Amino acid sequence: MExxxxxxxxxxxNDEFAKRTTKNASYSIRSFxxxxxxxxxxxxxxxxxxxxxxxxxxxxxxxxxGYSPVKMRTLTRSYSRVDDTAxxxxxxxxxxxxxxxxxxxxxxxxxxTYCDEFNPSVRWISKVLNIPFxxxxxxxxxxxxxxxxxxxPEGKWVDRLGDTNNLGxxxxxxxxxxxQRQVLAKAMEALDKTAYENRVQSSMxxxxxxEKVKEAxxxxxxxxxxxxxxxxxxxxxxxxxxxxxxxxxxxxILKGDSHEN
Numbered sequence: 001m002e003x004x005x006x007x008x009x010x011x012x013x014n015d016e017f018a019k020r021t022t023k024n025a026s027y028s029i030r031s032f033x034x035x036x037x038x039x040x041x042x043x044x045x046x047x048x049x050x051x052x053x054x055x056x057x058x059x060x061x062x063x064x065x066g067y068s069p070v071k072m073r074t075l076t077r078s079y080s081r082v083d084d085t086a087x088x089x090x091x092x093x094x095x096x097x098x099x100x101x102x103x104x105x106x107x108x109x110x111x112x113t114y115c116d117e118f119n120p121s122v123r124w125i126s127k128v129l130n131i132p133f134x135x136x137x138x139x140x141x142x143x144x145x146x147x148x149x150x151x152x153p154e155g156k157w158v159d160r161l162g163d164t165n166n167l168g169x170x171x172x173x174x175x176x177x178x179x180q181r182q183v184l185a186k187a188m189e190a191l192d193k194t195a196y197e198n199r200v201q202s203s204m205x206x207x208x209x210x211e212k213v214k215e216a217x218x219x220x221x222x223x224x225x226x227x228x229x230x231x232x233x234x235x236x237x238x239x240x241x242x243x244x245x246x247x248x249x250x251x252x253i254l255k256g257d258s259h260e261n
Contacts (some may be wrong), residue, residue: 006053009061009075014047016065036064044125054075068102068175100146103176104242105129106139110159111240120157182242205250213247220245 022026029047037060045051062072100106106244108129112118119125126136131148142147148161190199207215223244231241 006055006058006076009052010046010049012075013053013061017047031166036061089221100142100148102175102182104179104182105131105135106143106148108240109136109139109143110161113149113157113159115237115240117238118152118157120155180244181240186242187244216247220247 017032018063019094020032030040031043033043036043046053046057058072058076062075067075070196109125112125112128122137122140123133125140129136143161144151148159150158150160152158164196187201191201197249224245227243
């Protein structure tokens with residue numbers, strides 16, 4: 001069965017538009033076109049198949065929609081038969097890896113296996129992490145498929161991924177950005193739901209020399225590594241915690257200097 005060039009991407013666009021109109025009945029082609037930064041008439045022709053979807057358009061739309069590199073490769077790959085099972089299997093594994101990198105609860109599941117009171121039950125994990133059972137089950141199956149999680153014949157759950165401290169620090173990929181976004185969201189949730197004595201959330205605003213930022217960044221990363229070793233060496237392991245430290249500019253003085261007073 002032949003597939004038109006970028007036909008999968010066009011289908012993804014149609015699916016995305018349908019999803020948005022389901023959530024908001026007043027959402028229109030014009031609204032979607034404005035989001036994608038394209039003329040409404042052009043988008044209407046693309047979605048209806050009257051206009052070809054070029055590779056350049058796919059890159060632009062994919063960036064606006066936040067598609068991962070893996071998803072972009074899957075949707076724009078030029079191949080002639082739908083039943084290319086070898087590619088689909090490979091793409092599935094790549095997408096699995098992308099999701100594991102981006103979603104916080106995969107690492108929490110693996111770290112739970114080290115806890116003294118760990119219960120090798122999907123339902124127990126779902127309750128402890130406060131995420132849906134189906135989501136937990138899918139995550140466990142994905143971890144097993146990627147060989148990040150091993151369940152021995154005796155029923156023991158073994159973390160095969162290893163330590164993931166400082167995750168995403170050296171990467172700019174969307175998956176790592178999404179992971180840090182979720183970590184920040186969990187930190188905000190902890191402000192309201194976790195007792196003060198069980199958390200540390202503090203901040204400081206100060207003037208700095210930009211020349212020292214690189215060195216300060218390395219000091220923070222070293223601190224996280226040392227704290228990771230310290231906390232893991234405890235006599236018991238009864239909860240899974242997350243360490244998150246941020247250092248970022250609040251100002252852009254050079255931009256201010258570029259304007260006339």
